[in-house]
Amino acid sequence: MIISLEIQNYAIIEELHVNLDKGLNIITGETGAGKSILLGALGLIMGKRADTKVLYHQDRKCIVEARFDVKSYDLKGYFEANDLDYETELIIRREISPAGKSRAFVNDTPVTLSILQELTKSLVDMHQQFDTLDIHSAKWQMEVLDSLGGNAKLLASYQTEYKEYKAAEKRLKSLEEAAANALKELDYITFQFTELDEAALEYDEQESKEQLLNRLAGTEDIQRVASSAHFAIDESEQSIVNQLQSISQDLDNIKELDPKLSESYERVLSSLEELRDVAAVLQDVNESVEHDPNLAQETQDRLDLIYRLQKKHQVLTIEELLTIQTDLHTKISSQQKMDGEINEIASKMHTLEKSLKATAAKLSTKRKKTAKSFAKDVENSLATLSMEHAKIEARLSDSDQLTSTGLDKVEYYFSANKGGTLGALKNVASGGEISRLTLVIKSLVASSMALPTLIFDEIDTGVSGEVANRMAEIISKLAEKHQVMSITHSPQIAAKANHHYFVYKHETDTRTITNIKLLTADDRIIEIAKMLSGNPPSEAAVANAKELIGK
Secondary structure (H helix, E strand, O other), X not given: OEEEEEEXXXXXXXXXXXXXXXXXXXXXXXXXXXXXXXXXXXXXXXXXXXXXXXXXXXXXXXXXXXXXXXXXXXXXXXXXXXXOOOOOEEEEEEEEOOOOOEEEEEOOEEEOHHHHHHHHOOOEEEXXXXXXXXXXXXXXXHHHHHHHOOOHHHXXXXXXXXXXXXXXXXXXXXXXXXXXXXXXXXXXXXXXXHHHHHHOOOOOHHHHHHHHHHHHHOHHHHHHHHHHHHHHHHHOOOOHHHHHHHHHHHHHHHHHHOHHHHHHHHHHHHHHHHHHHHHXXXXXXXHHOOOOHHHHHHHHHHHHHHHHHHHHOOOOOHHHHHHHHHHHHHHHHHHHHHHHHHHHHHHHHHHHHHHHHHHHHHHHHHHHHHHHHHHHXXXXXXXXXXXXXXXXXXXXXXXXXXXXXXXXXXXEEEEOOOOOOOEEHHHHOOXXXXXXXXXXXXXXXXXXXXXXXXXXXOOOOOOOHHHHHHHHHHHHHHOOOOOEEEEOOOHHHHOOOOEEEEEEEEEOOOOEEEEEEEOOHHHHHHHXXXXXXXXXXXXXXXXXXXXXXXX
């Protein structure tokens, strides 16, 4: 509900403040006084674009601020989703600078126009003579049928599952795209992994294999040198061992003659024993080392494989190759896991789709039943507004795809004339016919559908007499449960006001300025009398005005 509207420096309004209330708020005034300018200012609050042409003083900024009571609206989730502070009293402000820059605020937090437009859809429903967006909207047409059919609980259950279904669909699409991209590389990744896996690499084998190959490559040299050294030390006639034995015998004979000779003798014996050990080791090496070309080739082949893999993967160690092998295995496992998740989500979607179609079928049955009673009720109401021959149908057709409202498509077909062919509402109804039709439909759903503040701008154009009385009754009934604002020239509608505001203008030396005031009970009688007969009003008009208000 709109609590108040404050306007500064807008069009022919220098400064204006108006408090609004529950029920029917009527706005009247002379032609050109600025009644519709109020709606223009409210349009800024609803996110409509503006430029510096709206500035009353070109050197000052324009400010339009509206306060709303939103405690009965389910808006907390929207505020949280858009990182806005939630209060039950909402303040929306628009500012237009002399340079043309526009800014919007929700509870003092800057917001974009798109957020403002989305938010105010729940707060204000402005209907002007040629503003027929709602009634032409298939979404709104479906909401009307669901509201009248009492489908809220069933539809809420459907939409909860539908959100889950769409989330699963989005996840499935993402996984399938990722899987398709991964599949292009999977064969190559699998080949690389298999190659490394079959190589059965071990962390420390490269160094040991290189040492073995070096040893195998030197087998002939080992045998040649070991054999030659063994022969020189212990095998030849003039071997070192034989020479040392001869020397030791000679020293043994004279060692007692000098202590130094005795020491030399002992050292020769020690050297002799050491050389005999060396000779034995060399003989053992010579006999144990065997030239094995097969082992050498096998070792070389293994090292060649290791070197090739390192070069291919641009690394230097087996440890790095094993890390790559692990990474490749992870990628293959991820692909397999992804395939499993895809199958799982696809199965879940199949189950959800089955459930959604069953619920959609129930909704469709109820909507078709509601469509018949809806048409009858609308036609009866239109007949009271001098549209006795008007016909309307809410035509439902099947959709190929699940939507947020089920499997139904809806479009209203209409004819205003007797015997006329029904055509799509958007193509056949005039502005006046749309105005009456909109009023009738909104009055039908007023008790079952959450409606924001309803604003009617001269919806009574071209209507008078008994039709105006009927229209006044409909608007008055709407206002019993909803805040309604109506700019009107109809005394019948004005007489139904719970709060009657009068827009007037006065001239200064240089400009025309618009103001607004809330009329007292006596002021209302005079204003409605003027609407009936002119200014000044006749006594009969005053009496008639009292009678209208009394009714």
